[in-house]
Structure formats: C-alpha cells, structure tokens
Amino acid sequence: MLFFQILRTAFRGIVANKMRTSLTMLGIIIGVGAIIAMLSLGEGAKQQVIESMSRFGTNVLRVRPGMARMGHVRTGRVETLTLDDAEALKKEVPGIRFLSPVVASSIQVKYSNRNAGTLITGTTPEYIEINNFKVAEGSFFEQTDIKLARRVAAIGSTVRKELFGEGPAVGEEMKIEGQTFTVIAVMETKGQTSFSDPDDQIFIPVTTSQRRVFFQDYVNDINIQVEEASLIPSVKEGIERVLRDRHRIAPGAESDFTIRDFTEMMMAMQETTRTFTVLLSGIAAVSLLVGGIGVMNIMLVSVTERTREIGIRMAVGARRKDILRQFLIEALVITVSGGLIGIASGVAIASLISRFGEWDTVITFWSIALGFCFSALVGLVFGIYPARKASLMDPIEALRYE
Amino acid sequence: MGGGPVEVLSSVDLDIKKGEFVTIMGPSGSGKSSLMNIIGCLDRPTEGSYSLNGVRVDSMDEDSLAAARNRNIGFVFQSFNLLARHTAIENVELPLFYAGIDGSEALAKEALKEVGLERRMKHRPNELSGGERQRVAIARAIVLNPPIILGDEPTGNLDSRTGKEIMALFDGLHAKGTTLILVTHDPNVAAYSQRVINIKDGKVVL
Numbered sequence: 099m100l101f102f103q104i105l106r107t108a109f110r111g112i113v114a115n116k117m118r119t120s121l122t123m124l125g126i127i128i129g130v131g132a133i134i135a136m137l138s139l140g141e142g143a144k145q146q147v148i149e150s151m152s153r154f155g156t157n158v159l160r161v162r163p164g165m166a167r168m169g170h171v172r173t174g175r176v177e178t179l180t181l182d183d184a185e186a187l188k189k190e191v192p193g194i195r196f197l198s199p200v201v202a203s204s205i206q207v208k209y210s211n212r213n214a215g216t217l218i219t220g221t222t223p224e225y226i227e228i229n230n231f232k233v234a235e236g237s238f239f240e241q242t243d244i245k246l247a248r249r250v251a252a253i254g255s256t257v258r259k260e261l262f263g264e265g266p267a268v269g270e271e272m273k274i275e276g277q278t279f280t281v282i283a284v285m286e287t288k289g290q291t292s293f294s295d296p297d298d299q300i301f302i303p304v305t306t307s308q309r310r311v312f313f314q315d316y317v318n319d320i321n322i323q324v325e326e327a328s329l330i331p332s333v334k335e336g337i338e339r340v341l342r343d344r345h346r347i348a349p350g351a352e353s354d355f356t357i358r359d360f361t362e363m364m365m366a367m368q369e370t371t372r373t374f375t376v377l378l379s380g381i382a383a384v385s386l387l388v389g390g391i392g393v394m395n396i397m398l399v400s401v402t403e404r405t406r407e408i409g410i411r412m413a414v415g416a417r418r419k420d421i422l423r424q425f426l427i428e429a430l431v432i433t434v435s436g437g438l439i440g441i442a443s444g445v446a447i448a449s450l451i452s453r454f455g456e457w458d459t460v461i462t463f464w465s466i467a468l469g470f471c472f473s474a475l476v477g478l479v480f481g482i483y484p485a486r487k488a489s490l491m492d493p494i495e496a497l498r499y500e
Numbered sequence: 501m502g503g504g505p506v507e508v509l510s511s512v513d514l515d516i517k518k519g520e521f522v523t524i525m526g527p528s529g530s531g532k533s534s535l536m537n538i539i540g541c542l543d544r545p546t547e548g549s550y551s552l553n554g555v556r557v558d559s560m561d562e563d564s565l566a567a568a569r570n571r572n573i574g575f576v577f578q579s580f581n582l583l584a585r586h587t588a589i590e591n592v593e594l595p596l597f598y599a600g601i602d603g604s605e606a607l608a609k610e611a612l613k614e615v616g617l618e619r620r621m622k623h624r625p626n627e628l629s630g631g632e633r634q635r636v637a638i639a640r641a642i643v644l645n646p647p648i649i650l651g652d653e654p655t656g657n658l659d660s661r662t663g664k665e666i667m668a669l670f671d672g673l674h675a676k677g678t679t680l681i682l683v684t685h686d687p688n689v690a691a692y693s694q695r696v697i698n699i700k701d702g703k704v705v706l
C-alpha cells in the first residue's frame with residue numbers, strides 16, 4: 099500500500115481519537131522536551147566556559163578591595179589595595195605566574211574633534227597575558243613606561259574605529275582628561291561578549307593612571323594568574339596571609355579585601371548545570387519509557403477495536419507485512435508528532451531558561467536530530483508488538499469480530 | 501475458539517467451471533460460509549485439496565494466498581464490510597493499493613460507475629443505504645477484474661426490491677464471463693443461477 103494512504107489512515111485515526119492520542123503523546127512530548135532542554139543547557143554551559151576562559155584566562159584570581167559581597171554590593175572602604183600590596187604579593191606568594199594591578203574607570207577621550215566615552219584601564223604589561231589580549235599594531239607599553247609614568251596608550255579596536263576611523267592611529271596624539279597621550283599600540287579585536295565589549299577600552303601605565311588621570315594612590319583590582327590549577331588553594335592562602343599581615347588585620351576579624359576565583363565560580367556553575375542535566379535526563383528517560391508504554395497500550399486498544407478492519411484489509415489482499423507496516427507507521431506518527439511538539443517546547447523552555455535563569459542555553463542541530471530520533475525509536479520499539487499482533491490475526495476470525 | 505477441533509466440512513467434492521454461476525444453499529450451520537472461506541482463499545482445508553486455476557491452494561504460503569484474494573477473487577459479504585472512516589471511493593481503492601497500482605482513483609471511479617454509484621463517491625458508508633453500501637462492496641470486489649466473485653448471502657440484509665437490483669448487477673457480471681458463487685437462503689436468488697449446490701451437515705447432497 100502506498101505510504102501516503104497509510105499516513106492518511108493514521109491521521110484519520112488520530113483526528114477521530116484526539117483526546118486519547120494527545121494524552122498518549124504527552125509522555126513523548128515531555129521526554130523529548132527534556133532532552134532538548136538538557137542538551138541546550140549542557141551546550142550553553144560548555145560555550146560559557148570557553149568564553150570565560152578566553153575572557154578571563156585560565157586559573158585567574160582577582161583580588162578586590164572591600165569586604166565579601168553582601169548581595170551584590172561590596173561593603174567597606176574601597177581604598178585598601180595599593181601598588182605596594184601588589185608588589186609584595188608578587189614577591190612573597192609562590193605559584194604566581196603573572197600579576198597585574200588594575201585601576202579602571204570610564205571617562206571621555208578626545209582626538210581632534212571626535213569624542214568617545216570609554217573605559218581607561220591603568221595596568222601593567224602582564225595584564226594582557228592574563229586576560230588573553232593581543233597587540234595588532236605597534237607595541238604595548240613596557241616596564242620603563244610604568245616607572246616613568248609615561249603618557250602612552252594602547253587602544254582597543256572599538257576605540258580605534260570611533261576616534262580614528264580608517265586613518266592611522268599608532269603615533270597619533272589624543273587627549274585623556276586634558277592630558278596628551280601618544281597612541282603606541284592598537285589591540286586585536288576580542289569580540290563582544292554578552293557582558294561587555296572588551297575592545298572598548300584604553301590601556302595606559304598604571305602609574306600614569308594614578309598620578310595623571312584619576313589622582314588616586316590605591317588600585318581597584320589585582321589580577322593574578324596562578325601557575326597551575328592545583329596551586330590555586332595555596333596561592334589564595336598566601337594572598338590572604340600576606341595582605342592581612344600588611345593591612346594589620348587582627349586574627350578573627352574580617353579581611354578588607356576579597357579574592358574572587360573564576361575557576362571555582364565556573365566549576366560551581368558547571369556543577370549546578372550538571373545536576374540539572376542529570377535531573378533532566380532522568381525526566382527524559384522516565385517520560386519516554388512511560389510514554390512508550392502508553393503508545394503500546396493505545397496501539398493494542400486500537401488493534402482490538404479495528405479487528406474487523408484488519409479482516410477486511412486481509413480479505414481484499416493485504417499481506418501480513420502490509421498490516422504490520424500500517425500499524426507500525428501509525429505508532430510512529432503518534433510518537434514523531436509528539437516528538438516534534440516536544441522539540442518545539444524544548445526550544446521554548448531553553449529560551450525561557452536563558453532569559454530568566456542564570457544559565458546560558460544553546461540549541462544545536464544535533465540536539466534536535468537526537469530528540470527526533472528518540473521519538474521515532476520509541477515508536478518503533480513500542481509499536482512493533484501491537485503491529486505484530488495485528489498482522490498475525492486470522493482473517494476469518496477478524497472478519498467475524500463484532 | 502476453544503472446545504477442541506470441530507469437523508465442519510467433509511465429503512465435499514466440487515468442481516466449479518470457469519464462467520459458471522452457482523448458488524450454494526443449505527440450513528444454517530451446515531458449513532456454507534466455511535466452504536466459501538476455502539474457495540475464497542481466506543482459509544485452507546485441514547485435509548483434502550483445493551485447486552484454483554489448476555494451482556493447489558492448500559499448499560500456498562500466506563503471501564500467495566493474499567495475492568490470490570487480491571487478484572483472483574472478489575468477496576461480497578452479507579454485512580458489507582466497508583471501512584467506516586473511508587469514503588466510498590477510498591473503500592473501492594483498497595484492493596488497488598494492495599495490488600500496488602498507481603492512479604487507482606480512475607479505476608475506482610469506473611467500478612463505482614458500473615454499479616451506478618458515481619454520485620455517492622465521496623460519501624462514507626454511514627451516509628449510504630444498505631443497497632448502496634452493497635453496491636460499493638461490489639465495486640470493490642470487481643475493481644481489479646477478478647475472474648471469480650464470491651457472495652456470502654449478499655442480499656441477506658436487504659429488502660426484496662433492493663435485493664433484486666443487486667442480483668441484476670451479479671447477473672450482468674455473469675454475462676461478462678465472471679465466475680459467480682453465491683450463498684443464499686433465498687430461492688429467488690438461486691433461480692438466477694445455473695446450478696444449485698445443496699449442503700447439509702458439511703456434506704454436499706443432491
């Protein structure tokens with residue numbers, strides 16, 4: 099029998115028993131939806147880690163002034179960290195590969211008659227090592243520039259476009275807070291992230307930023323890259339010890355600085371994602387199993403109800419395999435329709451999670467293909483028994499069935 | 501089912517020629533339907549032999565039996581046996597699907613025209629009268645032009661006038677050379693046929 103006729107009969111059966119069929123589909127819908135949501139969470143977490151790695155570098159700690167965060171607000175004085183603190187950490191704590199103090203604030207900059215609001219980051223050359231920045235043109239400032247607090251600037255590609263357009267940038271002079279700076283480097287484009295644009299900033303020597311731009315003797319941040327992941331705990335302890343000692347904090351009292359560990363944060367985030375993934379795969383497995391049993395049940399009912407139809411089809415020439423194929427396809431139509439609805443709801447759930455939850459989700463072609471295959475597989479596995487039962491009927495008995 | 505084997509037919513020695521019109525009569529439970537099922541390749545005798553067009557049916561495999569039902573035999577039942585969810589024309593198309601014939605709609609239309617139902621093609625069985633349903637069933641039986649048409653009390657559920665119309669259709673088929681075998685309780689139906697076979701307790705009686 100032609101495939102189209104089988105499908106037509108299957109859809110008529112579904113339309114004739116709308117309620118029954120949609121209840122049967124529910125398990126498949128939930129199961130496939132859970133598969134899609136689960137895979138999109140996993141993929142989202144993976145891409146988030148990759149993005150964070152390239153943004154913050156690996157094994158990076160950040161020391162910031164102020165107490166531990168209360169909600170989202172840091173409390174306490176923010177002027178506690180100094181360049182000398184940074185210097186001391188570098189010297190006294192073993193296991194640090196790179197360390198760079200950071201002074202950062204948003205400010206207006208000017209080139210000829212063009213203005214741009216951007217982020218000024220006063221730091222040291224090690225900063226670009228820790229945070230994976232690369233120089234595209236010119237060369238980044240060096241230790242002597244820092245010692246002499248020179249007015250030199252390395253600009254991000256967004257700033258370059260806004261101030262200089264297509265014209266040359268390296269060697270040009272620009273104004274920051276009324277001071278004249280020479281552009282000595284243009285950075286490679288890193289690309290916009292969901293949080294901010296790392297290319298919309300200007301790097302200047304940390305000493306210059308303190309003495310000539312912001313007039314402050316403290317730093318806002320110290321970025322540290324640890325030699326390897328296993329040393330992170332001991333480096334954190336070392337930082338804690340050295341800074342508490344330098345700041346003369348009594349034992350038991352709270353520190354006036356905070357260490358943020360991105361590796362730890364990322365791992366914590368991945369851990370919750372993993373928990374969620376396990377939960378969702380459990381839901382998927384159970385729903386698909388229960389859904390499959392439901393499909394088998396409904397197909398058995400359908401085979402019994404349609405015994406006479408089976409007899410009629412056999413009497414006009416249907417072979418056993420024609421009957422088998424018909425009922426198998428009907429089971430597949432139910433599960434695959436459920437699967438398609440499940441894929442749609444999985445995509446919807448994933449977008450809700452990334453909009454309102456704290457996780458990123460990414461839908462891939464493969465997750466959709468997998469969801470589809472699973473729904474078809476359930477149809478085959480649980481449809482084969484009822485279809486076989488239908489195909490093995492005795493035509494005379496079937497025709498006599500009331 | 502259950503209750504052990506029952507001997508339904510025995511000492512049946514029958515020879516039906518090509519193009520013959522035969523009716524089978526006998527009391528209820530005498531084995532007429534059982535005999536028809538064997539002739540119609542729906543069933544195989546447990547003992548003895550049955551040949552169709554010179555081919556032994558009792559030793560055929562299931563797929564060959566299905567093919568024989570599809571190509572060689574058209575079945576008309578007392579209770580019509582149409583698919584309720586399908587329109588008249590879709591019911592008539594059914595044997596064509598299993599024969600793997602494309603463009604079945606034209607052939608089905610032609611068969612419906614032959615039984616005078618071309619106007620009711622898109623109707624479902626529950627929108628048709630008993631006589632009309634039996635016409636659809638006959639159209640389904642003849643759509644592949646099988647050499648043999650079997651009818652198990654085809655007029656049993658119809659009033660006498662409608663029965664006559666149906667018998668006129670059968671008569672026409674016979675005139676075209678189709679072999680016709682009908683089971684009936686009605687002597688008026690038997691009067692159309694060339695030969696009456698009487699069955700009693702599973703045996704052919706003269």
Ligand SMILES: Nc1ncnc2c1ncn2[C@@H]1O[C@H](COP(=O)(O)OP(=O)(O)OP(=O)(O)O)[C@@H](O)[C@H]1O
Pocket residue numbers: 501506508526527528529530531532533534535
């Ligand atoms: N599946 C079965 N199992 C046991 N006995 C059966 C079965 N099918 C038919 N019979 C028996 O075989 C006998 C003949 O049945 P059959 O249906 O052929 O009679 P019939 O001549 O067609 O009767 P009617 O005129 O009422 O249709 C009956 O006694 C019936 O009880």
Ligand SMILES: [Mg+2]
Pocket residue numbers: 532533534652
């Ligand atoms: Mg009978």
